[in-house]
Structure formats: structure tokens, C-alpha cells
Amino acid sequence: MPPSFPGDTETQAAPLPPRRVYRPGTERRQEIIAAAREAFVRSSFAGARTRDIAEAAGVNQATLFKHFPTKEKLFEEAVLQPLIEALRVVQGRVEVYQAAETPEEMGKLAQPATMQHLAAMQETLPLLVTALFSDLERGRRLYRDHIEPLIRKRGAVLEPLVKEGVDPEFVGLAGFGMMFAVAMQQWLGEQPGDLAPVAEQFNRVLTGGFARSGSR
Incomplete structure (x- = not known):
């Protein structure tokens, strides 16, 4: 089989990794809150896992805990505060x-x-x-x-x-x-x-x- 050279139509370049979309911190925070609210309502406080919340929000757990140091703090922001304001x-x-x-x-x-x-x-x-x-x-x-x-x-x-x-x-x-x-x-x-x-x-x-x- 003859060697392939640059420009050959049969030569395919390796796919580039997807570019990471930058989102401002406030936007990420709101996305985490929205994902957490849905998880807490669906699975309760004990059943909701921060790993699943982070995945649903499109962030890693390190980013989640940067915004919310504990699961309790996340529950407070996602569930308690909007509830109190509504009441x-x-x-x-x-x-x-x-x-x-x-x-x-x-x-x-x-x-x-x-x-x-x-x-x-x-x-x-x-x-x-x-x-x-x-x-x-x-x-x-x-x-x-x-x-x-x-x-x-x-x-x-x-x-x-x-x-x-x-x-x-x-x-x-x-x-x-x-x-x-x-x-x-x-x-x-x-x-x-x-x-x-x-x-x-x-x-x-x-x-x-x-x-x-x-x-x-």
C-alpha cells in the first residue's frame, strides 16, 4: 500500500477534542441550583447525589463544591430560600x-x-x-x-x-x-x-x- 501524504483525500486528521464552553460563574451557579432543585424534589435530600447534580449541571464536583461547600448549603439555596421567599x-x-x-x-x-x-x-x-x-x-x-x-x-x-x-x-x-x-x-x-x-x-x-x- 503506497504511503499517504498531506493532501491525500484518504488521509483523515485525528478529531479535535470538543472545545470547552466558557460560562460565567453566576451562570454556572444558577445551573447547579436548577439541577439540584430537580434532584432534591425527585429523590429527597438523602437520595440526591452531588455527583449526579454536577453531571446534570454540566460541571464537575470540584466546581459544584466551589460554589456550595456542602450538600446542606446547596439544599438551602436550591430549595429552602426560594420556598421562603414564595411563602x-x-x-x-x-x-x-x-x-x-x-x-x-x-x-x-x-x-x-x-x-x-x-x-x-x-x-x-x-x-x-x-x-x-x-x-x-x-x-x-x-x-x-x-x-x-x-x-x-x-x-x-x-x-x-x-x-x-x-x-x-x-x-x-x-x-x-x-x-x-x-x-x-x-x-x-x-x-x-x-x-x-x-x-x-x-x-x-x-x-x-x-x-x-x-x-x-
Whole structure:
């Protein structure tokens, strides 16, 4: 077989290694957070592996740990912080509701805020479940340090509107529980639909109760 010389059509050069795409540190950090959030929601804190998270984010483990020294810190940034920020939006303004003279009027005034709260709860439900139940002690700290104070604050906001004999904090807790149940139904049961009728039902129950008035 005759030797091959440069320029021969049959001669093939060795393939060059793929060029490494440079990404700014902030972009890599966000990609790691996104990959970690998906992994924690899918596999819980204990089941998610940093090696798999790094691979999904397109980095090595050394780069991951450069941004997040521990798995706990990564969980905090990927799950706890966005969850806490989302929960903070569920606070209303009592001055608006005090203008209502009937439960029906109060429900109408609360409609936009309720729709926003329900949407936030639906969006963050997987994070909430992951944060609360991946690890019992971590879940307790999250609830005691962040969720419970928000529920108490909501109760304090509603206190001027609550009739005598009803604990405002319990009303805040009941409202949170109803939103959690609606979000769970959307995720695990029906397909997500229009929030307007759901918010209307929510406000009708919360402001007027569900028992029929009078006896039959």
C-alpha cells in the first residue's frame, strides 16, 4: 500500500477534542441550583447525589463544591430560600378587607390576593414537601422558623375581621391548610385549571363558613 501524504483525500486528521464552553460563574451557579432543585424534589435530600447534580449541571464536583461547600448549603439555596421567599407573598392588607360590610364583599376584595397565593402554593408545593419531609429535624426547623411565623402573622392580620369566639391564628392555619390541599389536588389529581373559581370558593368558605344558616 503506497504511503499517504498531506493532501491525500484518504488521509483523515485525528478529531479535535470538543472545545470547552466558557460560562460565567453566576451562570454556572444558577445551573447547579436548577439541577439540584430537580434532584432534591425527585429523590429527597438523602437520595440526591452531588455527583449526579454536577453531571446534570454540566460541571464537575470540584466546581459544584466551589460554589456550595456542602450538600446542606446547596439544599438551602436550591430549595429552602426560594420556598421562603414564595411563602412571604401570602400576606394581605387588612385595610382593604376592613372596607367590606359583608362576607361576600370581603371575598370579592380578597379575590386577587387569593389567586396570587394559590398560584404561589401550587408552584412551590414540590419544594414545600421536599423541605418539610426529606429530613424530620430540618423540616421542623423550617416550619418553626419560617412557616409558623407567617401563619401567625396572617392570623394577626385577620384578627380585626374575625368574629368573637374564633381564634385568628386558627383561621390563618386553616387558610394555609386549604391552600396546601388545593395545590395537592392540582399536582396529584386534576390538571391545573382556572384559579378564579377556586379562589372564589376558598374565600366563600373562609369568610362565611360552609354550614347552612338556620334549621330545617
